[in-house]
Amino acid sequence: MSGNSGSVRVTEPEESDESTDLDESIPIDESTGWTKENLQKLLAAMKTSYPEEYGDIAYPTGLKAVDWEKVAFPPFSPEACQNKWRKIFHEMRKLRTLAELIDEAEESITNLVLNKKARYVDRLASEEHKRQMKVFRKQHPVLVQQKKSTPQKRKRVSAVTPNQGEQPKDAAGLPPKPPCNGYSIFCQEQLPTMAGISSRTYMSVWAERWKGLTKREKDAYSIQHTKLQRKYMKALNEYVKSFSEEEKQRLLNEHGIKVAMVNKRSPLTKRLPGEPKMPSRSGNVIFCQDQMELMREELPNARERFRKVNQMWKELSNEEKFQYKEKVNKKLKKYSKKLQKWLKTLTQEDQDNYWERNPTKRQYLNPNSLKRKSSKSEIVYRPSDSEDEEIEVSNRDEPKNNLEEEEEEEEDEDDKEDVVMFDIY
DNA sequence: ATCTGAGTGTTGAACGTGTG
DNA sequence: CACACGTTCAACACTCAGAT
Structure with a gap:
């Protein structure tokens, strides 16, 4: 030991x-x-x-x-x-x-x-x-x-709450502060119902009530937050675009606006509630997913396990890697279907906004364009099937190994989950 | 961008407390 | 009294490992 x-x-x-x-x-x-x-x-x-x-x-x-x-x-x-x-x-x-x-x-x-x-x-x-x-x-x-006397903290631009709708911009022209998260919106709504309850216990009461909400109810708050956040980011981007990079940095620093955190996965590009998750185009990811689960007992430490799994990936033959590449193709086809299904739940305006923010995702609507792109990075091993067949064989029965069956199950579950989420909107 | 998952940091709210 | 900061909660973003 x-x-x-x-x-x-x-x-x-x-x-x-x-x-x-x-x-x-x-x-x-x-x-x-x-x-x-x-x-x-x-x-x-x-x-x-x-x-x-x-x-x-x-x-x-x-x-x-x-x-x-x-x-x-x-x-x-x-x-x-x-x-x-x-x-x-x-x-x-x-x-x-x-x-x-x-x-x-x-x-x-x-x-x-x-x-x-x-x-x-x-x-x-x-x-x-x-x-x-x-x-x-x-x-x-x-x-x-x-x-x-060493104030480092951001002086809040505005103390207004997001529920108050359109907010006036401050003197510098900056949009109001970022909206609060879904939970905080919920807490604000709870305030009027707190009569007779000690203010000291507000937090625990809200937490209890929050726990009692269904997933759908919680999601509704999350959506509200996402919308407000997007609006805020749009206003912020609109405001700062007229400044030089240097001025922009100075302005953001002065107001303590941390764009680093929201920049990496900005709410403008972040997945919307209900939006299907885009699968990775790398077979390695699917391999990791499978092996991480299979080796859980052998190596409980996730980081070590992850390292080991990637080591194993390196040692796979081209033929074995190709099998995972095929799984990627299957996932992409399913994603394409889900994406189309989800888009139908959006209004025309929301769809237009979506394409504006995610122009590269258009390719997933058309499996043929997808195939062409992926074939560029295709690994050397290739069975006798042509590329076209590779994409259009969705109805063909193919031999499945155990992992594939598991994957199918998982996908089915995903489908169910998505249906539930579509109901929300 | 995606896989896992533990850990850390930040955010929002209102209230409490201490200070000048 | 105004202000700064701490507390308490949940949610979410980010990081790290290595690969495509």
């Missing part, structure tokens, strides 16, 4: 010194100059770079007190040091085990450390926290002031 390296975390078998920690858990990158020695130097410098009083303060507050100018040493800039620490912290957080976290919680209680997490463990610690913070503020009014 102890010799099993299956665990993600690198463990320390016996007592360790600082260098062992660095070797095993923190990524050392010689090419960027972050050698073991430099990393040790960085950590040592950090230890003396913040006011002593911050040693007992929770991590986020403590970190703000670190003087990176003081930490920096050649050839690293203060920013480089700060970035490196962020990376180290990120790695360490991922590597902590349950046992370590429990130990830390125990220590929090024993030492009454001014740690935010301690409050989750024991509410009594919170009282002690408040008392000590009061003392701290009295002793260090300047430090507290400093913290308060």
Whole structure:
């Protein structure tokens, strides 16, 4: 057991010194100059770079007190040091085990450390926290002031709720803040019905009521959110398009609008409720899906299993890979049908919007155009059937292996699910 | 974009609390 | 009193692994 390296975390078998920690858990990158020695130097410098009083303060507050100018040493800039620490912290957080976290919680209680997490463990610690913070503020009014006077948070553009329909733009012309999610819309609706209930218990009451909703009811809120979000993104895009890239960034930063998160899978391109999921055109994905399930018991750790499965994929013969390619083709045909079926549930206007946002998906309406594209990346192995046949054999009985049968079942289930979802609209 | 799934971060709301 | 921040909840976005 102890010799099993299956665990993600690198463990320390016996007592360790600082260098062992660095070797095993923190990524050392010689090419960027972050050698073991430099990393040790960085950590040592950090230890003396913040006011002593911050040693007992929770991590986020403590970190703000670190003087990176003081930490920096050649050839690293203060920013480089700060970035490196962020990376180290990120790695360490991922590597902590349950046992370590429990130990830390125990220590929090024993030492009454001014740690935010301690409050989750024991509410009594919170009282002690408040008392000590009061003392701290009295002793260090300047430090507290400093913290308060560094506003990083977004000043909300508007405090209006999305349910109020059209909102006026603020002075800068920016659209109102992003709409709240489905659950929050639901919560707002609950407010008028809370008479006689203690405001302290509002949240739990809403949560209980939310749990009591059917999937269809919850979806309705989700749709409402999606529509509002789309409207918001459209307005935002409309507004910022007249600015240069630099001005746009400055504007977004100033208002604390984080486009990074919504940009990657923007609500404009995100799947609509009920919209069929587009299958991957890679056979590897289907192989992964099958094998992840089959190897669940053998390798419970999902990441390890995933790595192993992809390794297995590499070792497959062309012929075996081709079988998965055929499954992809089948899935694409089914997707095409589902897509057409789903589109019929939309109004003409919604369909037009959909094609505007997803022009590339048009190809899935026509299986022939699909085939042509996929044939370009077709792998070398090819049975005697022609390409045309490959696409148009939907009615032909083909020999099935077990995995294919499972897949059929799964697809049927998908179909059922979709029917349920169509009923909503 | 898609497969899995655990973990983390962000968002929204209203209320509570502390501060100046 | 205004303001900032914390709390509490669920939902959702994102990340990581590796491949196409």
